[in-house]
Amino acid sequence: MTMVVLLGFAVGIVLALTGAGGGILAVPLLVFGAGLSMAEAGPIGLLAVALAASLGAVMGLRSGTVRYKAALLVAAAGVVCSPLGLWLAQRMPNRPLTAVFAVVLMYVAARAWQRSRCADGTPPPRSAPPPCRLDLARGKLNWTAPCARALCWSGLAAGGLSGLLGVGGGFVMVPALQRFTDLGTQSVMATSLAVIALVSMSGVAASAASGHLQWAIALPFALGALAGMGGGRLVAARLSGARLQQGFALVSALVALALLVRAVG
Secondary structure, three states: OHHHHHHHHHHHHHHHHHOHHHHHHHHHHHHHHHOOOHHHHHHHHHHHHHHHHHHHHHHHHHHOOOOHHHHHHHHHHHHHHHHHHHHHHHHOOHHHHHHHHHHHHHHHHHHHHHHHOOOOOOOOOOOOOOOEEEEOOOOEEEOOHHHHHHHHHHHHHHHHHHHHHOOOOHHHHHHHHHHHEOOOHHHHHHHHHHHHHHHHHHHHHHHHHOOOOOHHHHHHHHHHHHHHHHHHHHHHOOOOHHHHHHHHHHHHHHHHHHHHHHHHO
16 A cells, blocks of 8 residues: 555656646556556546646636636536546457557657757747637637637547546647647646546546446555645756656656557567
8 A cells, every 4th residue: 555655646746847747657657566457547547637637726726827718618528538438448458558558658758858858848939820819908718619629629639538548638738728729838737737637537437436446546546646746846846847858758758668568568
């Protein structure tokens, strides 16, 4: 049990240091550290990510950086696909599921490395205006059909991957919000955390209802993640963002390779 708490603590620290996408390491840590299968580890990782994201979302709401209407729309689309991904994960053989996760993790590692090369962490300049534009006078997004459509598709992708792989979907939501909106970095992160919290909670509820959530492991793991999140936030501001992203990218790439070896071995 102590090992499970320590694994959760490590996930919380990664989340605090690297942002919403860091929760993707929860499942591989449970696979290698606790000896669980991908399908068993997914719902447990999802619970830890949901609680940590909820904490970040509440802080974002208090500071006014969450675009709550956009978060609710994206989360509603994600909730539709999350149970479908969960259903598929419970019926998919462990090796193919592990291989799929490894490919996604390698993609996350590549994006983290690319992001670390930007001095201020901002995305490259746009060639065209995004479909979702912020009205500076009202402080709200201007809603149009292209804007709603882009956000809905992003939510469907995040929800499906959330249920299938037991991840929050931050690696989908953050670049999607950066691409489809002109929100600032803090607002993108806070809104993404709100979406992750809502979608992940729906996946946890579906998993618990179907009897696939091992509470004896999930609760200490989630509590460890919350403790790690709190501890990581205390030191995150003192560390270089670029170095953190590079370290996260290298660790993610190594874990992805280990998962591929496990899948084909």
